[in-house]
Amino acid sequence: MKTVKTKTTSDARKILGRDDDPEMRAAIEEQVVRCQVAELVLAARESRNLTQAALAKLMGTRQSVISRIEDADDSGSVTVATLTRLFSVLRMSLSIQAAPARGRRYVGRRSSTGARG
Numbered sequence: 001m002k003t004v005k006t007k008t009t010s011d012a013r014k015i016l017g018r019d020d021d022p023e024m025r026a027a028i029e030e031q032v033v034r035c036q037v038a039e040l041v042l043a044a045r046e047s048r049n050l051t052q053a054a055l056a057k058l059m060g061t062r063q064s065v066i067s068r069i070e071d072a073d074d075s076g077s078v079t080v081a082t083l084t085r086l087f088s089v090l091r092m093s094l095s096i097q098a099a100p101a102r103g104r105r106y107v108g109r110r111s112s113t114g115a116r117g
Contacts, residue, residue: 031072037083038072044090045070058089 045055045066052066059066068074069086080094087094 034076035072037078038070041083041086042070044087044092048090055086055089059085
């Protein structure tokens with residue numbers, strides 16, 4: 001039996017083999033943002049030496065809400081208003097930045113006039 005030598009990679013897109021699939025690429029990029037939000041909230045809370053329960057009390061909400069925000073798999077429904085309030089309670093400001101995607105061209109709908117929509 002012939003063995004096949006394979007290359008190893010840690011690139012999730014290559015592992016999934018769907019880098020050319022716009023829907024898969026969008027789902028991966030969305031999950032990356034969710035992870036970034038979760039990590040940002042966790043780091044901010046810990047920098048203030050607060051538990052989830054303590055932060056929730058300051059915000060007037062439940063600990064489970066903070067837990068969901070810090071869970072990248074469950075943080076998709078967090079609103080900008082909630083994040084703004086959370087960082088305000090922590091005496092921090094929220095800043096959102098956009099940057100050009102590396103090696104990606106715009107993939108979107110075009111109207112009949114050729115404009116992107």
